[in-house]
Structure formats: structure tokens, C-alpha cells
Amino acid sequence: MSWNGTVHCGHCGKSGHNKTSCPTRRKYIRENPESYDAQVYNRDQARRDAMIIKRVCSYCKQTKHNRRGCKVLKEDKDLIAKRQQTYRDEFLLAMTSAGFGIGSLVKVPRGATRSDRALESAWERGTVEMVVDIHWPNIDFTLKDTNTTNNWHARDRKIARTRIVGLFGYAGGDDSSRYDPKQNDCSLLTMAQLINILEPAFSPNEATTHEKIWTALLIGPVKTIPAPPAHVPLITSALNQDFNLMPRQRADDWEKRRTPLDGHIWSMVRKSEYEKARLEYHK
Numbered sequence: 001m002s003w004n005g006t007v008h009c010g011h012c013g014k015s016g017h018n019k020t021s022c023p024t025r026r027k028y029i030r031e032n033p034e035s036y037d038a039q040v041y042n043r044d045q046a047r048r049d050a051m052i053i054k055r056v057c058s059y060c061k062q063t064k065h066n067r068r069g070c071k072v073l074k075e076d077k078d079l080i081a082k083r084q085q086t087y088r089d090e091f092l093l094a095m096t097s098a099g100f101g102i103g104s105l106v107k108v109p110r111g112a113t114r115s116d117r118a119l120e121s122a123w124e125r126g127t128v129e130m131v132v133d134i135h136w137p138n139i140d141f142t143l144k145d146t147n148t149t150n151n152w153h154a155r156d157r158k159i160a161r162t163r164i165v166g167l168f169g170y171a172g173g174d175d176s177s178r179y180d181p182k183q184n185d186c187s188l189l190t191m192a193q194l195i196n197i198l199e200p201a202f203s204p205n206e207a208t209t210h211e212k213i214w215t216a217l218l219i220g221p222v223k224t225i226p227a228p229p230a231h232v233p234l235i236t237s238a239l240n241q242d243f244n245l246m247p248r249q250r251a252d253d254w255e256k257r258r259t260p261l262d263g264h265i266w267s268m269v270r271k272s273e274y275e276k277a278r279l280e281y282h283k
Contacts, residue, residue: 009022009024009025011024011025012024012025020044025037025041026041029041057070057072057073058247058253058256058257059072059073059244059256059257059258060072060073060257060258061257061258067256072258073245073258076243076245076258076269076270077235077245079269079270080235080239080243080245080269081234081235083141083145083268083269084140084141084234084235084236084239085234086141087140087141087144087145088136088139088228088234090144090200090201091139091198091201092225092227092228093200094198094199094200094201095134095198095201095225096225097200098197098198098218098221099218099221099222099223099225100131100194100197100198100218100221100222100225101131101134101222101224101225101226102131102132102133102134102222102226103130103131103220103222104130104131104218104220104221104222105128105129105130105131105165105218105219105220106128106129106130106131106162106189106197106216106217106218106219106220107126107127107128107129107216107217107218107219108126108127108128108129108187108189108193108216109122109123109125109126109213109214109216110125110126110127110169110181111123111124111125111126111169122213122214123169124169125167125168125169125170126167126168126169127164127166127167127168127181127187128164128165128166128167128168128219129162129163129164129165129187129189129216130162130163130165130220131160131161131162131189132161132162132163132186133160133161134159134160134161134228135158135159135160135161136228136229136232137232137233137236137237138157138158138159138236138238139159139236140236140238140239141268142154142238142239142242142265143157143191143201143202143203144201144202144203145203145264145265145267145268145269146203146264146265146267147203147264148191148202148203149203154191155190155191155192156190156191156192157190157191157238158188158189158190159189159190159191159194159198160188160189160194161186161187161188161189162186162187162188162189163184163185163186163187164181164182164183164184164185164186164187165183165184166183167180167181167183189216192214192215193214193215193216194215194216195215196215196216196217197215197216197217197218242259242265243258243259243265244256244257244258244259260277261273261274261276261277262274262277262278262280262281
């Protein structure tokens with residue numbers, strides 16, 4: 001390769017390819033199978049074939065190919081993207097049905113927890129917030145296809161960014177605390193806070209009675225709900241991590257290999273394989 005990045009062939013001298021893929025050299029070898037070039041080519045080819053046989057894919061753990069050429073990985077990505085597109089449509093439908101989107105007004109409880117009167121104490125104070133942005137990169141089908149009851153990583157996922165436009169129950173003035181929310185402060189709404197508003201978009205029977213007390217209420221719906229921006233990738237970073245599609249540079253073997261098919265995240269991606277794997281798991 002020259003200083004400007006152009007590949008030159010060591011056999012014919014032309015640019016755009018190297019000696020290994022040179023069409024002139026390959027034609028000469030086919031026509032002269034007993035030549036020195038043919039012997040060198042066959043020896044190199046045998047060495048490459050031996051390396052391919054020993055090669056093990058870091059994703060599917062099958063031999064004779066690597067991660068780049070893995071057909072299982074490619075098929076998984078296509079199926080995950082298909083399921084994600086379906087879920088985005090479902091999520092958008094849930095938003096449209098509820099009237100939740102940019103410009104919506106929500107009432108968020110911020111009271112102290114009191115076990116003897118949880119409902120009253122939750123709403124003793126709180127904020128009225130306007131939705132200013134939807135975090136589409138944080139929204140994927142694992143919020144519905146998996147049981148996130150004990151998965152706070154999912155339950156705390158930020159779904160929407162808001163701006164505080166009103167307060168209630170706070171002392172204000174000299175009696176206010178520096179930790180109290182202020183007018184025009186930015187805030188975030190999590191999955192756990194939106195369970196009541198966007199219930200069809202999340203895992204069924206997700207919230208306990210206590211948790212539903214602390215979820216936001218929609219008090220100002222909007223009529224127009226825009227679709228996700230075109231620049232937002234279909235396969236989110238969370239999906240890449242959960243399915244081990246794009247491991248980090250220094251990932252260990254577990255982070256590179258295919259996520260076991262008995263995991264709930266496969267339930268709507270590879271339904272038949274998932275059900276079979278679950279049966280095997282419970283034997």
C-alpha cells in the first residue's frame with residue numbers, strides 16, 4: 001500500500017488489488033497448474049484453510065468462521081430490528097392513545113413516604129411538568145417483553161425530559177430547602193413513573209399498588225404525537241448490550257457470546273426457540 005492508501009499489486013503492478021486477489025495471476029495459475037506461482041498459491045491456500053478450520057466464532061461458538069461472517073449474528077440482528085420496529089409502533093400507539101408527548105402536562109408526586117397513609121403522603125407535594133423531549137434511544141422492547149419487577153436498570157430508564165412549570169405543597173420563600181424543585185428546572189420521567197400513563201407499552205402487571213401511587217398523572221394531553229426522529233438508531237445501545245451484539249473493545253468471552261435463548265428478551269424475537277429453551281431449562 002502506498003503513502004496515499006492506494007493498493008498496488010506486486011504481480012501485475014496495477015492498482016486496486018493485491019497479489020492474492022490479482023485476476024491476472026489467478027488466470028496464469030489456472031492455465032499453468034505446475035508452475036512455481038501455482039505451488040506458492042496452493043501452499044498459501046492450504047494454510048488459510050487450516051486457519052479457517054481452527055477459527056471459532058466469538059458469538060455463536062461454531063467453527064470455520066469468525067464474528068464478522070457469522071450468519072447467526074446477522075439473522076439475530078435482523079430479527080431484533082424487526083421486533084424493535086414493531087415495539088416502537090406499539091409505543092407510539094400507546095402515546096397517541098394517552099395523549100402523551102411533547103407539550104403534555106403531567107402531575108408528579110414528590111411527597112414523603114409514610115406507610116400508614118401512602119397515597120395521601122405521596123401527593124402532599126409535587127410538581128406539574130411539561131414534556132419537552134422523548135428519549136427514544138432509551139425505549140426498546142425489553143420494557144415489555146421482560147419482567148422488570150426486580151430490574152431497576154430498566155425501571156429507572158429515562159423515558160422523557162420535562163420542564164417544571166408548577167409546584168404544589170412546597171413552603172417556598174425562606175422556608176424552602178435548596179433541594180426543593182424550582183420553577184423551570186429540568187427533570188426526567190422514568191419508566192416506573194409512566195406505568196399508569198403508558199401501561200400498554202410496558203410489561204403487564206408490572207407495578208405494585210404501592211408503586212402506582214408514585215406514578216405521574218397526565219393532566220394535559222396533546223393531540224399530535226410525532227414519530228421518532230430518523231437519526232435515532234433502531235437497535236439501541238441497551239439492546240446491543242443485552243444481546244451482546246456489539247461488545248466493547250476489551251470484552252470478556254461472556255460479553256461476546258450469544259445471550260442464552262432461555263432469557264426473556266428472546267420471547268418475542270425467537271419465540272419457538274425461546275419456548276424450547278425454557279422447557280429444557282426447567283427439566
